[in-house]
Amino acid sequence: MNKPLLITMGDPAGIGPEIIAKAFRDSPAELGGCVVVGDVATLRRAAALTAAPLALPVAQLYTLAEAASVPPHCIAVLQKCELAAPVPYGLVSDLAGRAAAECIVWAARAVLAGEAAAMVTAPIHKEALAAAGGWAAGFPGHTEMLQAEAAAFLGKPVSDVPVRMMLAND
Numbered sequence: 136m137n138k139p140l141l142i143t144m145g146d147p148a149g150i151g152p153e154i155i156a157k158a159f160r161d162s163p164a165e166l167g168g169c170v171v172v173g174d175v176a177t178l179r180r181a182a183a184l185t186a187a188p189l190a191l192p193v194a195q196l197y198t199l200a201e202a203a204s205v206p207p208h209c210i211a212v213l214q215k216c217e218l219a220a221p222v223p224y225g226l227v228s229d230l231a232g233r234a235a236a237e238c239i240v241w242a243a244r245a246v247l248a249g250e251a252a253a254m255v256t257a258p259i260h261k262e263a264l265a266a267a268g269g270w271a272a273g274f275p276g277h278t279e280m281l282q283a284e285a286a287a288f289l290g291k292p293v294s295d296v297p298v299r300m301m302l303a304n305d
Contacts, residue, residue, distance in 0.1 A: 137168060138252040139202045139211075141242040144173025145257025148222045148231040152181035154257055156210065159191055163208045170202045170251075171212045172242045174234060178212045180221060199250055215241040232263030236271035236280065243284040255303075 145151020156178065159166050171178055175195045182190040194205050196213045205211040216234035242254040256277050265272050274280040278300055286296040 139168050139170045141251045141254040142169055142171045143238040143242050143256045144171055146231050146235045146260045146263055147177040148224055148226055148228050149260055151257030152177050153185055156181040156185040159210045172215050172238045174216050174218045175212045175214050178210055227262045229266040232267035233271055235259045239280055243281055247288040
């Protein structure tokens with residue numbers, strides 16, 4: 136079995152979930168085997184917003200091993216953050232920042248542990264990350280969070296772990 140590619144949902148109040156839903160809608164065959172790390176309700180809402188003509192179904196996974204059994208033309212979502220209610224679109228939210236951070240960290244750890252092939256991150260809002268407080272507020276963005284996770288995995292200081300990020304588009 137191939138290891139899945141993980142896609143973090145990004146800021147649930149932002150464009151990340153919609154970008155993901157549109158990608159699955161427009162290229163379902165290419166995204167087979169991909170798993171969204173995020174909030175199931177948020178991805179269902181995004182799928183409904185981007186429906187043309189029908190929303191893709193969202194399958195809730197409880198483990199990565201279940202990814203292989205997700206039917207085609209379905210968005211596989213591994214619930215790895217808790218949002219008690221939908222966050223309002225377009226507003227900076229501590230809850231949204233915390234949810235985005237939890238998903239990034241979980242996905243990074245899964246990749247570093249060899250449970251997934253790689254990860255792709257959807258956009259986050261740096262102010263929401265700061266508003267989350269606690270450990271999440273210690274990172275200005277994705278890059279620093281991923282660097283810290285890699286350093287911890289390697290047992291090295293963050294300063295000894297260079298990071299190279301790549302931007303991709305179509």
